[in-house]
Amino acid sequence: MSANTETIGDMLEYGQKQFEQSDLYFGHGTDNAWDEAVYLLSSVLDLPPNADRSLLDNSVSIDDQKKIKALYQRRINERVPAPYITKKAWFCSLPFYVDERVIVPRSPIAELIYNQFQPWCPESPNKILDLCTGSGCIGIACAYAFEKAQVVLSDISADALEVTAINIVTHDLHSRVTAIESDLFSAFDGSDHNSFDLIVSNPPYVDADDLAKMPDEYAHEPDLALASGDDGLDFTRRLLREAANYLSEQGLLIVEVGNSSVALEKAFPQVPFTWLEFTEGDGGVFVLTRTQLRQYAECFGLSSDES
Numbered sequence: 001m002s003a004n005t006e007t008i009g010d011m012l013e014y015g016q017k018q019f020e021q022s023d024l025y026f027g028h029g030t031d032n033a034w035d036e037a038v039y040l041l042s043s044v045l046d047l048p049p050n051a052d053r054s055l056l057d058n059s060v061s062i063d064d065q066k067k068i069k070a071l072y073q074r075r076i077n078e079r080v081p082a083p084y085i086t087k088k089a090w091f092c093s094l095p096f097y098v099d100e101r102v103i104v105p106r107s108p109i110a111e112l113i114y115n116q117f118q119p120w121c122p123e124s125p126n127k128i129l130d131l132c133t134g135s136g137c138i139g140i141a142c143a144y145a146f147e148k149a150q151v152v153l154s155d156i157s158a159d160a161l162e163v164t165a166i167n168i169v170t171h172d173l174h175s176r177v178t179a180i181e182s183d184l185f186s187a188f189d190g191s192d193h194n195s196f197d198l199i200v201s202n203p204p205y206v207d208a209d210d211l212a213k214m215p216d217e218y219a220h221e222p223d224l225a226l227a228s229g230d231d232g233l234d235f236t237r238r239l240l241r242e243a244a245n246y247l248s249e250q251g252l253l254i255v256e257v258g259n260s261s262v263a264l265e266k267a268f269p270q271v272p273f274t275w276l277e278f279t280e281g282d283g284g285v286f287v288l289t290r291t292q293l294r295q296y297a298e299c300f301g302l303s304s305d306e307s
Protein backbone atom coordinates (compact mmCIF):
# COMPACT_ATOMS: atom_id res chain seq x y z
CA MET A 1 0.00 0.00 0.00
CA SER A 2 1.43 3.38 -0.93
CA ALA A 3 -1.25 5.66 -2.44
CA ASN A 4 -2.66 8.47 -0.33
CA THR A 5 -6.22 7.71 -1.41
CA GLU A 6 -6.77 4.47 0.43
CA THR A 7 -10.37 3.53 1.11
CA ILE A 8 -11.78 1.70 4.11
CA GLY A 9 -12.03 -1.41 1.89
CA ASP A 10 -8.33 -1.09 0.93
CA MET A 11 -7.30 -0.76 4.57
CA LEU A 12 -9.34 -3.80 5.54
CA GLU A 13 -7.91 -5.94 2.73
CA TYR A 14 -4.43 -4.83 3.76
CA GLY A 15 -5.09 -5.80 7.40
CA GLN A 16 -6.66 -9.10 6.44
CA LYS A 17 -3.63 -10.02 4.32
CA GLN A 18 -1.14 -9.02 7.02
CA PHE A 19 -3.01 -11.03 9.63
CA GLU A 20 -3.33 -14.10 7.42
CA GLN A 21 0.41 -14.06 6.77
CA SER A 22 1.20 -13.75 10.49
CA ASP A 23 -0.38 -16.94 11.79
CA LEU A 24 -2.47 -15.11 14.37
CA TYR A 25 -5.01 -16.85 16.57
CA PHE A 26 -8.57 -15.47 16.46
CA GLY A 27 -10.82 -16.18 19.42
CA HIS A 28 -11.22 -12.96 21.34
CA GLY A 29 -14.27 -11.38 19.75
CA THR A 30 -13.71 -12.44 16.13
CA ASP A 31 -12.86 -15.70 14.38
CA ASN A 32 -11.19 -14.54 11.16
CA ALA A 33 -8.67 -12.06 9.79
CA TRP A 34 -11.18 -9.80 8.00
CA ASP A 35 -13.35 -9.28 11.10
CA GLU A 36 -10.25 -8.65 13.17
CA ALA A 37 -9.22 -5.89 10.74
CA VAL A 38 -12.77 -4.44 10.88
CA TYR A 39 -12.60 -4.45 14.69
CA LEU A 40 -9.36 -2.48 14.84
CA LEU A 41 -10.17 -0.09 11.98
CA SER A 42 -13.61 0.65 13.46
CA SER A 43 -12.04 1.81 16.71
CA VAL A 44 -9.89 4.39 14.88
CA LEU A 45 -12.72 5.61 12.64
CA ASP A 46 -15.27 5.37 15.46
CA LEU A 47 -17.61 3.15 13.44
CA PRO A 48 -20.40 1.12 15.10
CA PRO A 49 -20.04 -2.70 15.10
CA ASN A 50 -22.81 -3.03 12.50
CA ALA A 51 -21.43 -0.38 10.10
CA ASP A 52 -22.83 -0.53 6.56
CA ARG A 53 -20.75 -2.07 3.75
CA SER A 54 -21.41 1.06 1.66
CA LEU A 55 -18.70 2.70 3.79
CA LEU A 56 -16.06 0.49 2.17
CA ASP A 57 -15.50 3.08 -0.60
CA ASN A 58 -14.97 6.00 1.80
CA SER A 59 -11.43 7.31 1.79
CA VAL A 60 -9.27 7.22 4.92
CA SER A 61 -7.10 10.21 5.85
CA ILE A 62 -3.31 9.73 5.93
CA ASP A 63 -3.36 10.30 9.66
CA ASP A 64 -5.98 7.60 10.23
CA GLN A 65 -4.17 5.23 7.85
CA LYS A 66 -1.11 5.54 10.10
CA LYS A 67 -3.13 4.92 13.24
CA ILE A 68 -4.85 1.87 11.77
CA LYS A 69 -1.57 0.39 10.54
CA ALA A 70 -0.03 0.92 13.97
CA LEU A 71 -2.86 -1.07 15.56
CA TYR A 72 -2.50 -3.85 12.97
CA GLN A 73 1.23 -3.97 13.70
CA ARG A 74 0.74 -4.14 17.44
CA ARG A 75 -1.77 -6.98 17.01
CA ILE A 76 0.82 -8.89 14.97
CA ASN A 77 4.01 -8.08 16.92
CA GLU A 78 2.66 -8.56 20.42
CA ARG A 79 -0.02 -11.20 19.69
CA VAL A 80 -2.30 -9.10 21.87
CA PRO A 81 -6.06 -9.72 21.52
CA ALA A 82 -7.68 -6.83 19.62
CA PRO A 83 -10.06 -5.78 22.46
CA TYR A 84 -7.05 -5.11 24.71
CA ILE A 85 -5.76 -2.73 22.05
CA THR A 86 -9.06 -0.88 21.63
CA LYS A 87 -9.98 -1.26 25.35
CA LYS A 88 -13.48 -2.23 24.27
CA ALA A 89 -15.31 -5.53 23.86
CA TRP A 90 -18.89 -6.40 22.96
CA PHE A 91 -21.06 -8.86 24.87
CA CYS A 92 -24.82 -9.31 24.39
CA SER A 93 -24.57 -6.33 21.98
CA LEU A 94 -23.38 -4.14 24.88
CA PRO A 95 -20.01 -2.39 25.04
CA PHE A 96 -17.62 -3.17 27.91
CA TYR A 97 -14.37 -1.55 28.92
CA VAL A 98 -11.66 -4.23 29.07
CA ASP A 99 -7.94 -4.41 29.72
CA GLU A 100 -5.48 -7.10 30.79
CA ARG A 101 -6.95 -7.27 34.31
CA VAL A 102 -9.93 -9.26 32.95
CA ILE A 103 -10.46 -11.79 30.19
CA VAL A 104 -12.00 -10.67 26.92
CA PRO A 105 -15.76 -11.44 27.17
CA ARG A 106 -16.74 -14.36 24.91
CA SER A 107 -18.94 -16.65 26.99
CA PRO A 108 -21.70 -18.57 25.19
CA ILE A 109 -23.84 -17.63 28.20
CA ALA A 110 -24.62 -14.48 26.16
CA GLU A 111 -27.08 -16.55 24.12
CA LEU A 112 -28.86 -17.70 27.29
CA ILE A 113 -29.12 -14.10 28.51
CA TYR A 114 -30.66 -13.01 25.19
CA ASN A 115 -33.30 -15.70 25.80
CA GLN A 116 -33.69 -14.76 29.48
CA PHE A 117 -32.49 -18.26 30.39
CA GLN A 118 -35.74 -19.72 29.02
CA PRO A 119 -37.07 -22.29 29.62
CA TRP A 120 -34.86 -22.86 32.67
CA CYS A 121 -35.62 -19.67 34.56
CA PRO A 122 -39.41 -19.87 35.08
CA GLU A 123 -40.02 -16.33 36.27
CA SER A 124 -38.05 -13.13 36.49
CA PRO A 125 -35.35 -13.67 39.11
CA ASN A 126 -35.31 -11.08 41.91
CA LYS A 127 -31.67 -11.55 42.81
CA ILE A 128 -28.88 -12.74 40.55
CA LEU A 129 -25.24 -13.50 41.30
CA ASP A 130 -22.58 -13.38 38.59
CA LEU A 131 -19.82 -15.33 40.28
CA CYS A 132 -16.32 -14.83 38.77
CA THR A 133 -17.50 -11.69 37.07
CA GLY A 134 -14.29 -10.30 35.51
CA SER A 135 -15.39 -7.29 33.45
CA GLY A 136 -18.92 -7.73 34.82
CA CYS A 137 -20.22 -8.58 31.36
CA ILE A 138 -22.50 -11.49 32.34
CA GLY A 139 -24.06 -9.81 35.39
CA ILE A 140 -24.47 -6.44 33.69
CA ALA A 141 -26.10 -8.05 30.65
CA CYS A 142 -28.41 -9.90 33.09
CA ALA A 143 -29.33 -6.55 34.66
CA TYR A 144 -30.46 -5.37 31.21
CA ALA A 145 -32.35 -8.63 30.57
CA PHE A 146 -34.14 -8.50 33.95
CA GLU A 147 -34.88 -4.86 34.58
CA LYS A 148 -36.08 -5.29 38.15
CA ALA A 149 -33.45 -7.71 39.38
CA GLN A 150 -30.78 -6.87 41.95
CA VAL A 151 -27.47 -8.17 40.63
CA VAL A 152 -24.32 -8.98 42.61
CA LEU A 153 -21.01 -9.31 40.79
CA SER A 154 -18.18 -11.09 42.59
CA ASP A 155 -14.57 -11.91 41.87
CA ILE A 156 -11.48 -12.86 43.85
CA SER A 157 -9.34 -10.37 41.94
CA ALA A 158 -9.22 -6.78 43.21
CA ASP A 159 -7.68 -5.81 39.85
CA ALA A 160 -10.57 -7.34 37.91
CA LEU A 161 -13.05 -5.57 40.18
CA GLU A 162 -11.57 -2.20 39.22
CA VAL A 163 -12.64 -3.00 35.66
CA THR A 164 -16.04 -4.25 36.89
CA ALA A 165 -16.54 -0.93 38.66
CA ILE A 166 -15.83 1.03 35.47
CA ASN A 167 -18.49 -0.97 33.64
CA ILE A 168 -21.11 -0.59 36.38
CA VAL A 169 -20.64 3.19 36.19
CA THR A 170 -20.57 3.33 32.39
CA HIS A 171 -23.83 1.41 32.24
CA ASP A 172 -25.28 3.57 35.01
CA LEU A 173 -26.41 0.53 36.96
CA HIS A 174 -25.11 1.26 40.47
CA SER A 175 -28.64 1.38 41.91
CA ARG A 176 -29.19 -2.30 41.11
CA VAL A 177 -25.74 -3.79 40.54
CA THR A 178 -23.11 -4.14 43.27
CA ALA A 179 -19.68 -5.76 43.30
CA ILE A 180 -17.92 -7.72 46.01
CA GLU A 181 -14.39 -9.08 46.34
CA SER A 182 -14.65 -12.69 47.40
CA ASP A 183 -12.93 -16.04 47.03
CA LEU A 184 -15.98 -18.02 45.97
CA PHE A 185 -18.51 -17.25 48.77
CA SER A 186 -16.02 -16.46 51.56
CA ALA A 187 -16.95 -12.75 51.80
CA PHE A 188 -20.69 -13.33 51.59
CA ASP A 189 -22.65 -12.97 54.82
CA GLY A 190 -25.78 -14.47 56.34
CA SER A 191 -28.06 -12.13 54.39
CA ASP A 192 -26.89 -13.81 51.19
CA HIS A 193 -27.92 -17.28 52.38
CA ASN A 194 -30.74 -18.76 50.31
CA SER A 195 -31.15 -15.44 48.54
CA PHE A 196 -30.13 -15.84 44.89
CA ASP A 197 -32.71 -17.03 42.37
CA LEU A 198 -29.97 -17.46 39.82
CA ILE A 199 -26.24 -17.98 40.21
CA VAL A 200 -24.49 -17.78 36.86
CA SER A 201 -20.77 -18.31 36.48
CA ASN A 202 -18.05 -18.49 33.89
CA PRO A 203 -15.27 -19.55 36.25
CA PRO A 204 -11.69 -20.56 35.47
CA TYR A 205 -11.89 -24.07 33.94
CA VAL A 206 -8.88 -24.65 31.69
CA ASP A 207 -7.07 -27.89 32.52
CA ALA A 208 -3.29 -28.11 32.80
CA ASP A 209 -2.79 -29.76 29.37
CA ASP A 210 -4.87 -27.18 27.51
CA LEU A 211 -3.23 -24.35 29.42
CA ALA A 212 0.21 -25.45 28.28
CA LYS A 213 -0.93 -25.50 24.63
CA MET A 214 -2.83 -22.22 24.45
CA PRO A 215 -1.95 -19.77 21.66
CA ASP A 216 0.18 -16.75 22.63
CA GLU A 217 -2.87 -14.46 22.64
CA TYR A 218 -4.11 -16.11 25.86
CA ALA A 219 -0.89 -15.21 27.70
CA HIS A 220 -2.23 -11.62 27.84
CA GLU A 221 -5.20 -12.77 29.94
CA PRO A 222 -4.90 -13.23 33.74
CA ASP A 223 -3.78 -16.76 34.71
CA LEU A 224 -6.20 -16.63 37.60
CA ALA A 225 -9.07 -16.34 35.14
CA LEU A 226 -8.17 -19.45 33.14
CA ALA A 227 -6.29 -22.10 35.14
CA SER A 228 -8.18 -24.43 37.46
CA GLY A 229 -5.94 -27.35 38.34
CA ASP A 230 -5.06 -30.57 36.53
CA ASP A 231 -8.54 -31.40 35.22
CA GLY A 232 -9.88 -27.82 35.08
CA LEU A 233 -12.37 -28.46 37.86
CA ASP A 234 -10.72 -27.16 41.05
CA PHE A 235 -13.06 -24.16 41.19
CA THR A 236 -16.18 -25.97 39.97
CA ARG A 237 -15.83 -28.72 42.62
CA ARG A 238 -15.86 -26.07 45.35
CA LEU A 239 -18.80 -24.30 43.73
CA LEU A 240 -20.86 -27.50 43.56
CA ARG A 241 -20.26 -28.04 47.26
CA GLU A 242 -21.28 -24.55 48.32
CA ALA A 243 -23.77 -23.09 45.84
CA ALA A 244 -26.94 -24.60 47.36
CA ASN A 245 -26.47 -22.53 50.53
CA TYR A 246 -26.85 -19.32 48.55
CA LEU A 247 -29.71 -20.30 46.23
CA SER A 248 -33.37 -19.60 46.95
CA GLU A 249 -35.68 -22.59 47.07
CA GLN A 250 -36.42 -22.55 43.33
CA GLY A 251 -32.92 -21.27 42.54
CA LEU A 252 -30.76 -22.31 39.61
CA LEU A 253 -27.02 -22.69 39.15
CA ILE A 254 -25.74 -22.17 35.60
CA VAL A 255 -22.04 -22.76 35.02
CA GLU A 256 -19.74 -22.77 32.00
CA VAL A 257 -17.02 -25.42 32.05
CA GLY A 258 -16.22 -25.62 28.30
CA ASN A 259 -14.48 -28.83 27.30
CA SER A 260 -13.89 -29.68 30.97
CA SER A 261 -17.47 -31.03 30.73
CA VAL A 262 -15.91 -34.41 29.91
CA ALA A 263 -13.90 -34.41 33.15
CA LEU A 264 -16.96 -33.21 35.08
CA GLU A 265 -19.15 -36.06 33.84
CA LYS A 266 -16.37 -38.47 34.72
CA ALA A 267 -15.89 -37.00 38.21
CA PHE A 268 -19.60 -37.07 39.06
CA PRO A 269 -21.20 -39.89 37.03
CA GLN A 270 -24.30 -40.04 39.26
CA VAL A 271 -25.18 -36.35 38.84
CA PRO A 272 -27.70 -35.54 36.07
CA PHE A 273 -26.09 -32.36 34.71
CA THR A 274 -28.32 -30.74 32.10
CA TRP A 275 -26.11 -29.50 29.25
CA LEU A 276 -27.61 -26.48 27.54
CA GLU A 277 -27.88 -26.24 23.77
CA PHE A 278 -26.54 -23.37 21.73
CA THR A 279 -27.21 -22.34 18.15
CA GLU A 280 -23.48 -22.37 17.51
CA GLY A 281 -21.29 -25.14 18.87
CA ASP A 282 -21.22 -26.99 22.13
CA GLY A 283 -21.11 -24.42 24.91
CA GLY A 284 -20.14 -26.72 27.79
CA VAL A 285 -22.65 -24.98 30.08
CA PHE A 286 -24.70 -26.94 32.62
CA VAL A 287 -27.68 -26.15 34.80
CA LEU A 288 -28.50 -27.71 38.17
CA THR A 289 -31.34 -26.72 40.47
CA ARG A 290 -30.86 -26.12 44.17
CA THR A 291 -32.90 -29.25 44.78
CA GLN A 292 -30.45 -31.29 42.69
CA LEU A 293 -27.46 -29.72 44.43
CA ARG A 294 -28.95 -30.81 47.76
CA GLN A 295 -29.91 -34.23 46.44
CA TYR A 296 -26.38 -34.97 45.20
CA ALA A 297 -24.57 -33.20 48.06
CA GLU A 298 -22.76 -36.37 49.07
CA CYS A 299 -21.34 -36.79 45.56
CA PHE A 300 -19.89 -33.30 45.88
CA GLY A 301 -18.11 -34.32 49.07
CA LEU A 302 -20.56 -33.08 51.67
CA SER A 303 -21.81 -35.29 54.45
CA SER A 304 -25.62 -35.39 54.74
CA ASP A 305 -25.30 -33.20 57.89
CA GLU A 306 -23.56 -30.44 55.96
CA SER A 307 -26.01 -30.38 53.04
Ligand SMILES: C[S@@+](CC[C@H](N)C(=O)[O-])C[C@H]1O[C@@H](n2cnc3c(N)ncnc32)[C@H](O)[C@@H]1O
Binds near residue numbers: 107183202224
Ligand atom coordinates in the same frame (compact mmCIF):
# COMPACT_ATOMS: atom_id res chain seq x y z
C1 LIG B 1 -13.03 -17.03 32.92
S1 LIG B 1 -12.97 -15.50 33.81
C2 LIG B 1 -14.63 -14.97 33.52
C3 LIG B 1 -14.85 -13.49 33.54
C4 LIG B 1 -16.25 -13.06 33.07
N1 LIG B 1 -17.30 -13.73 33.83
C5 LIG B 1 -16.44 -13.34 31.60
O1 LIG B 1 -17.22 -14.24 31.24
O2 LIG B 1 -15.79 -12.65 30.80
C6 LIG B 1 -12.96 -16.08 35.45
C7 LIG B 1 -12.92 -15.05 36.58
O3 LIG B 1 -12.95 -15.77 37.81
C8 LIG B 1 -12.17 -15.09 38.77
N2 LIG B 1 -11.81 -16.07 39.82
C9 LIG B 1 -10.83 -16.99 39.80
N3 LIG B 1 -10.82 -17.70 40.95
C10 LIG B 1 -11.83 -17.22 41.72
C11 LIG B 1 -12.32 -17.52 43.02
N4 LIG B 1 -11.76 -18.48 43.76
N5 LIG B 1 -13.37 -16.83 43.50
C12 LIG B 1 -13.95 -15.84 42.74
N6 LIG B 1 -13.51 -15.49 41.51
C13 LIG B 1 -12.48 -16.17 40.99
C14 LIG B 1 -11.00 -14.54 37.97
O4 LIG B 1 -10.40 -13.46 38.64
C15 LIG B 1 -11.69 -14.16 36.65
O5 LIG B 1 -12.06 -12.81 36.63
